[in-house]
Amino acid sequence: MVQAKALTKRFGEFEAVRGIDIEVRRGESFGFLGPNGAGKSSTMRMIACVSPRTDGDLKVLGLDPRTDGPRIRARLGVVPQQDNLDVELTVRQNLQVYGRYFGLSRARTRRRAAELLDFAQLTDRADTEVEPLSGGMKRRLTIARSLVNDPELLLLDEPTTGLDPQARHLLWDRLFRLKAQGVTLIVTTHYMDEAEQLCDRLVVMDGGRIVAEGSPAQLIARYSTREVVELRFPPGREISPERVTDLAERTEVLPDRILLYTDRGEAALEQVHARGLRPLSSLVRRSSLEDVFLRLTGRTLVD
């Protein structure tokens, strides 16, 4: 669905995307995970044919965005980072305007709008204006609107940023539905749980480069241990990390926590207690993509 080789985007002297290779296959959901400024949106915008590449090769649906932008766009759905709904129109009208834009007949536009209202769980809000909707509803409407033309490929730039947990889960549920219908999804996110939930395969980006690629499970197996022990100590009573480094395969010291990477978290935590160390809080959890990112870049995703 998408093939990129040495894909590069420069803004003046600044290289936002530094020669990346990607291949997205039909039917998969593919992710770009990385912190702010990693180059995820710049990459998405090149795939969406709204920003020309500076260098490298790019094929989207087998076509070249440089010469076939309109043909590609007709088969894409694009959900930008910021909702750009028409706030003066009703929910239904927002969908119908797009139907007309894509050249659907009046009758087909009406039917498609009704289907998409149902998909977005907004049928009971169809004839209200957009402004008073919650953030989650606006996001679902933006996604519904991107589906008016029945796209084969849907691009979502940070789909759930700013939403509360319940709204995020509702939205993920809609995306799972699309995936089940065979739509190929490409998602950018800086939420590791979103990447783990949604993506079959992902690339981890940092500073315009791809630093790792694989399924969430493969990345965790390759770059982390099975479990992590998180220790927090009271301010002013932090311990020297050397007192626990031998308990784990690897130790990370963050400003507010010490992380012990080990396959046997409970046993390590018992040892912490046996040594008379008294953390303010401690927990044993399974490794996540956050740990992968930390391992690869030395930083946390939310820095």
Ligand SMILES: Nc1ncnc2c1ncn2[C@@H]1O[C@H](COP(=O)(O)OP(=O)(O)OP(=O)(O)O)[C@@H](O)[C@H]1O
């Ligand atoms: N139009 C532009 N002109 C100059 N620099 C830009 C432009 N767009 C993006 N950049 C820079 O390119 C880098 C990558 O930005 P990009 O938006 O692709 O990152 P991102 O990973 O999507 O992060 P975010 O979540 O903040 O959007 C950033 O340093 C950004 O400041």
